[in-house]
Amino acid sequence: TGIDQLTTLVNGLSLDSITEKHPQAHPEINPLDFYRAHLSNVLAGISGVDSQIIFPVINWTTGLDKGDFVLAVPALRIKGQKPDALATKWAEEFPTEDPLFDKPTTSGPFMSFFLKGGPLSNSLIPMIRNLGEEYGRNRFNGLKDPKDPKQGKKRIVVEFSSPNVAKPFHAGHLRSTIIGSFLANLYEGSGWDVVRINYLGDWGKQYGLLALAYEKYGNEEALQKDPIDHLFKLYVQINSEMTAEKESIEAQKKEGKDVTELEANSLDEQARRYFKRMTDRDEDVLKQWKIFRDLSIKRYKETYSRLNIAFDKYSGESQVSEDAMAKIAVEMEEKNISRVDNGATLVDFTKLLPGKEGKRLGVTVIRKRDGTALYLTRDICELLARYEEYKFDHMIYVVASAQDLHLKQLFEIIGQLGYKDIANRCQHINFGLVLGMSTRKGTVKFLDDILRDCADHMHETMKKNQDKYAQVENPIATADILGISSVMVQDMSGKRINNYTFNMEAMTSFEGDTGPYLQYAHSRLCSIKRRANLTEEDLLSADLSLLTEQHATNVVRMLSQWPDTVQNTLKTLEPTTVLTYLFKMSHAVSSSYDHLQVVGSEKELMKARMALYDAARIVLSNGMKLLGLTPLERY
Ligand code: ARG
Structure with missing residues (x-):
């Protein structure tokens, strides 16, 4: 429905012939493609320029008052003739009785084209109503081979949100969540096979500390009820204890006391030992860690669903295997990407890359002296593992621009390792800061707090219009959605x-x-x-x-x-x-x-x-x- 209205108006312009000539064009889902094809044909007849050259340079305008399409004649690169004169000439020769367009107007070398309302309404309204949710989607974009749909869809991995367990969900995570979910939807609507990944910050010595805190002060019931909140509170508490302890040790040191024993039993040292058991895959500690992680994920899922988000996978730093990291360390040394310095393993980009780029990327540690891996090391292995698992055509990391350097280093290392093709498939989508974000109850802690605060505020705004407010069936739920x-x-x-x-x-x-x-x-x-x-x-x-x-x-x-x-x-x-x-x-x-x-x-x-x-x-x-x-x- 819809499009046949146009084909009957323009003799000889069939959908197949359009797509054959202009492979990007799909008039059955985008009627403007039909208009562009017709316009290119008419202009080709007048100008003698091939319609395939005209089609791609027909542009949108900045507003309806400037027409629906604009053609910059110089874009056609016709030698020896003045674009202004050509524009005027072609406009004059444009048929008055064209079924789809009014006579074009010109301004210097620009020709503006206005669609006739009648045929557009007749074709477009039934088409939109018929396509419904599909209108605006384009199943062709994501095809591996547009000429052979049987080859299937291209696959994209979108990693976004990626908060840190037991730590605040800050504005950076909020933006990553919003932008990432949008990008995933965008690619999905364009016919790609989309994998949504949440890469949790759930590994490192601080999680050893958290486990200690749970052993000391944990409460099973509180954990079950609101794991994110409970773990956060434990984390804050143990951290302040640790800071106090550190200060006291420092003070005693200054007084000349022997603090060896104190240090050996300090929270910091206990956390280190605990985390060592985690990386050694000690079953007991891992079991405990998995409980924290699973409960937190369950809560995250509830919140994400309020934003219409569902992840295909909760990955995370804890999921990167020590084996893989040990292997990659060897591989990097063999390929002369890293070197050992004073027991630690470094990547010196200034040696790997000439000039500015090397300087920009600097020097970075990928393995500490005590053998522990770092954020970057985990990302290297995670990226390669994702490629193994998903064989993605493209991967997007939605992460704040504060981590520009980190992701540049990551992609560069993957390329240096010889996986140039994989590195080229990866893209960092970055974003700026949110300034002045705090809730009325203090600084922001979790996504839920942010959303609740907006909903509360929204509710108050709604109440200002009492008449309207009285008619709202479910004001709380409505305020919630409006707040979001x-x-x-x-x-x-x-x-x-x-x-x-x-x-x-x-x-x-x-x-x-x-x-x-x-x-x-x-x-x-x-x-x-x-x-x-x-x-x-x-x-x-x-x-x-x-x-x-x-x-x-x-x-x-x-x-x-x-x-x-x-x-x-x-x-x-x-x-x-x-x-x-x-x-x-x-x-x-x-x-x-x-x-x-x-x-x-x-x-x-x-x-x-x-x-x-x-x-x-x-x-x-x-x-x-x-x-x-x-x-x-x-x-
Ligand atoms: N959890 C990290 C943070 O809060 C963000 C993770 C970004 N993704 C990545 N693959 N490194 O800073």
């Missing part, structure tokens, strides 16, 4: 790399480009549908040629851009690409309400307008879900 939308939209509003200031007041506002505004826009579309109370048959039989107003055309034009927007997002990998589109689209819809009333209009008009708004609802919902939001139907 607030944080997420604020986080995704700017470019990833920018820092931003956490602003509870601004993000929970219904005005401006906020999460609650998007939710409002969506629930308003849902409410129109409820109130119009038309049947599916009504909507299917709507006469869409009744949508003659400029406001209607503008909404449909915005809706037609959704598949292109998703496609472009795969290039930018920026959530803001989607968000900017959704706000523009919602603004177009909202400014049409006064002009295109549904309830109260004559039946046929009501049907056509409702079909239009229904298509808008679908696109908004698809976009929100891609971002990881839960679109509300009413509040």
Whole structure:
């Protein structure tokens, strides 16, 4: 449905012929591809330039007032002729009676093209309503071989969130969670086989210390009830004990006392010994550690599900085997990547890489004198193990830009080891800081605290409008979802790399480009549908040629851009690409309400307008879900 409306209008332009000529084009899921193909053909006829050269340089515009497409004539690189003159000439020769486009306008060497509203509405609205959740998805992008779908999908591993057990879930983890989940959804919608991995910080001497704390002060019941909270409290307590102990030993040392015995029995030393048992795979201590880990994961899962996130795998630093690390150490020495210095194993990038890059990467330790491995060592083995397990075509690490150096070092070592092909498949997606994030109950501890705080604030904002508040069926649950939308939209509003200031007041506002505004826009579309109370048959039989107003055309034009927007997002990998589109689209819809009333209009008009708004609802919902939001139907 839908697209055949266009094929009947343009003789001789079949879907197969389009995809054959332009392999990236899929008009059956992206109608603008049909428009581009037709436009390239018409312009080819006028200019004599091959349509395959024209097609890829037809660009989007920055706003509907500038047309739907723009062509920069110089991009065609025609020798010996002035682009301005060509643009004018071609515009003049453009057929007046073209079925899909108005006559182009020009500005210097640029030609602007405007879609005719009628054919667009007739084809696009049924298409969107028919594709539903699929509209904007593109199953072709992820194919190993687009010409041979039987070869299957490409696979991507997205590692994100990756908090540290028994430590606070900070803003860096929050951003990684939001951005990572979005990227995973994006690739999934583009036909990739996506593996979501959470790489927990759950290993190191500090977890030996935590186990000691549990032996001393642990409480089985408290652990079961809220493992994340209980372990965190134990961790804080034992750490302050350890600090006090260290200070006291230092003081006694200064007084000239013999502290050998004190040091040998210190918490620090006990933790070291305990952790040694962990790395030696002592069954008793591992069993205990697994209980902590499993209980924590269970709690994490509950929280992630509030954000519509489910990981395929909870990996973590503890899952990297000592054997693998011992092996890689040998391999690195044999390949002259590392050297032993004073008992420790180092990688000296300044020797491995000439010039600036080597200096930038510096020198790093991968094995301490006592034989313990480090964060980087574990990442090296984990990366290779992931490749063994998943044979990924691509892997993304969603980690704060504070770890830029770490990931550069990691990828460089993998390349130096001779796994250039694997290193080239890895990508670090980084992001800036969140400034001023603290909850009202103090500094941020866990994801739950952040979400609860936003929900509380949201609840108060909602209460300010008593009339509306009284109508909300389940205010607590609604405030929860709105609160989550607030944080997420604020986080995704700017470019990833920018820092931003956490602003509870601004993000929970219904005005401006906020999460609650998007939710409002969506629930308003849902409410129109409820109130119009038309049947599916009504909507299917709507006469869409009744949508003659400029406001209607503008909404449909915005809706037609959704598949292109998703496609472009795969290039930018920026959530803001989607968000900017959704706000523009919602603004177009909202400014049409006064002009295109549904309830109260004559039946046929009501049907056509409702079909239009229904298509808008679908696109908004698809976009929100891609971002990881839960679109509300009413509040
Ligand atoms: N747990 C780490 C932290 O909180 C982030 C892990 C990032 N991923 C990785 N493969 N190193 O800093």
